[in-house]
Amino acid sequence: MSSRRIALLASFCVLFPTCTVGWFGCADDLWSDALRSSRSRSAQAERFSIEVRERGSQRRSFVFSRGKEFAVQIVGDSFSWAEIHARSALFPYFVVGEFVRPPPKYFQLRNCSGRINASVVTLSGANVSRRHGAFFWRAPSSSRAGPLAFVARILTEDGTVLVQSPILTPLDAQFEHTSCGRDYGCATIGERAYVSVRWRCFREHVLVELASIDLDSATAFGMTTGQNTAALCTVKSSRPLRVSFREYKLTSSRHAFPSKSRNATFLRGRRDSGTATCRFEIPRPQGRLPAIVFGKVDKYGHPSALRKKRLRGGDFCDPSAFPMPHRHSHAKLSATASTEPYPWISMILLMSFVRMML
Secondary structure (H helix, E strand, C coil), X not given: CCHHHHHHHHHHHHHCCCECCCCCCCCHHHCCHHHHHCCECHHHHHHEEEEEEECCCCCECCEECCCCEEEEEEEECCECEEEEEEEECCCCCEEECEEECCCCCCEEEEEXXXXXXXXXXXXXXXXXXXXXXXXEEECCCCHHHCCEEEEEEEEECCEEEEEECCCEEECCCCCCHHHECCCEEEXXXXXXXXXXXXXXXXXXXXXXXXXEECCCCCEEEEEECCCCEEEEEEEECCEEEEEEEEEEEECCCCCEEECCXXXXXEEEEEEECCEEEEEEEEECCCXXXXXXXXXXXXXXXXXXXXXXXXXXXXXXXXXXXXXXXXXXXXXCCCCCCCCCCCHHHHHHHHHHHHHHHC
8 A cells, every 4th residue: 555545544544433543453452561562473473363254154254245243263372362353455444343242251342443342352361272262243234345354463472463364355246447556456468368367465465356268168377476386276177167276386397286385265266157256365475576377277187388477567565556457468467557546536435435434
């Protein structure tokens, strides 16, 4: 997000109570100076994760619908203090949704940024074991908040840990190009058979959505996650209506073979009317810009005849650096940075969002 948009959001945080001025602005009155001074240890974050399931179901969920309830749980090691809430990925300074009673043992519901029961906090003096009950959370009454994620601040004997859940997207979300360059970075390849991709960064995670108009019954498409690794969606001729996903190791022979890596998370896939769509989450890239990968699937079910087209532009996580370009040929893929959107446009969008949240 650009510095101008961040400044604009910060100014609105003063005026509207649903906005917080930092990533973790809930329950700050319980966050003593001693806790604030304890060092955050990102390496310890691997000890914890946040799992989200539809209430009454054991299956993990990566989509939400309006007003639906979910069971949310911090999974991992024991801890002495924690606070968790949900934020919009498009407007990270806004808290969304609410937790419902009763809270599990060791926890209490708290208001957050003017929203009733928008946060769950550990009771004073509690020591939470690895096994504890789930929090029940109700999704916003409108899906216009866009994708969201749960974020938690956890205190352990080694320091503080910041943890984020996989990104959840609205059930009725559409792959629209109108938000390119504003809410998402976008790129497109091809003249007839082509791949469209859009992405959105949220903290250390990236939500990636791809659509492939596949004239062949067996196709592979995705994005690199490292120099020789990629997260790929595949449609096989044996199961033409199913979109599969996994991480692969890329070879010099333009083939890909399954990898044991588990850095990416599959969120959703679908195929209809000759178009395959796929949604997944990858870690925020470090260093070089990632590349879009596309090709075929061989008779053994492995991606083959792969091509890589690296993105070119500015900051990968700045949507304005990757507005919706014209359709590129297979020989070239680039995106030219656009000018910064007019401040009054951002203001109108933000005011509309605030009115929806209040």
